[in-house]
Amino acid sequence: MVVDDHPMWREGVARDLGDRGYRVVATADGVGAATRRATATTPDVVLMDMELSDGTGATATAAVLAASPRSRVLVLSASAERDDVLDAVKAGASGYLVKSASIEELVDALEATLRGEAVFTPGLAGLVLGEYRRMAAAPPAQQxxxxxxxxxxxxxxxxxxxxxxxxxxxxxxxxxxxxxxxxxxxxxxxxxxxxxxxxxxxxxxxxxx
CATH class of the missing domain: 1.10.10.10 (Winged helix-like DNA-binding domain superfamily/Winged helix DNA-binding domain)
Known part of the structure; x- marks a missing residue:
């Protein structure tokens, strides 16, 4: 499923993925639509923008995963801001790409996400790991x-x-x-x-x- 509030971008990504053999089961422009369609279609992977018509990508990620727990969310956003990246990951996103990525990079990221791997645009992985290390400076969680x-x-x-x-x-x-x-x-x-x-x-x- 492709979730983005810009129709041309949303349909363009869906078309490109369809041309490469992926089945796009739904598209959505916001939190509400994404949640409803995830419930109906249970997509394997959700491509998620961070700026939506009725909320944020982080809110939509949490809602989609609550509706379809087996789905995996890969963020595809124009923003590489620290707060956006961390909000998405904390909401349950498996990875985060910026929209400057090529279609080949997107396909590679999709395949890695399907395998259960965490995928990030170069530079963002270090940001996420750095945040986890900061959080881990507190008393360690009990096993x-x-x-x-x-x-x-x-x-x-x-x-x-x-x-x-x-x-x-x-x-x-x-x-x-x-x-x-x-x-x-x-x-x-x-x-x-x-x-x-x-x-x-x-x-x-x-x-x-």
Whole structure:
């Protein structure tokens, strides 16, 4: 689903993705429309602008994920302002691209988002990790009851916190990409976390970075 308050941009992105084999199940111009259409279509990925007709992209992200918990939100915005990026991530966005990205970069980001990876325009990943480190300066969160990770899961978690992609982790550990994904999914379940962004924050809080 493509959510943007500019009709030409919204339809242009939808058309470009359709031309590349993606099925765009819905488009929307605001928080209300995005929430209703996410409920009806449960999209795999939602491309989200930060300036909408009736609210912010952060508000829409939270509402869409509440309506369709299995969806993943990738922000595509003209803004690279710190507050916008952090608001989007805190609302549950899996990644954040600026609109200067090429269609090839967007497609790569979509595929990474589908794999459950956190994707950011260069420079923004450091901003997000820096904020999590600042938040982690407070007393560390207690590990959730029953969340006992294996040695390999902890090793994968540490590499996720360093910002490595699943493919890079697979190369580093000499295992398959699927094996890494299985470890990540198992860790998410054990820690009751929703996505890799929350996983990264948890790892930093636990001093695994």
């Amino acid at each position: 959730k009851p029953g969340a006992t990770l294996t040695e390999r899961e902890t090793e994968v978690l540490r590499l996720v916190a360093k910002g490595l992609s699943a493919k890079q982790i697979a190369t580093r550990l000499t295992v398959s990409h699927r094996t890494v994904e299985n470890h990540v999914q198992a860790t998410l379940r054990k820690l009751h976390l929703a996505n890799r962004v929350e996983l990264t924050r948890y790892a930093i809080e636990q001093g695994l970075d």
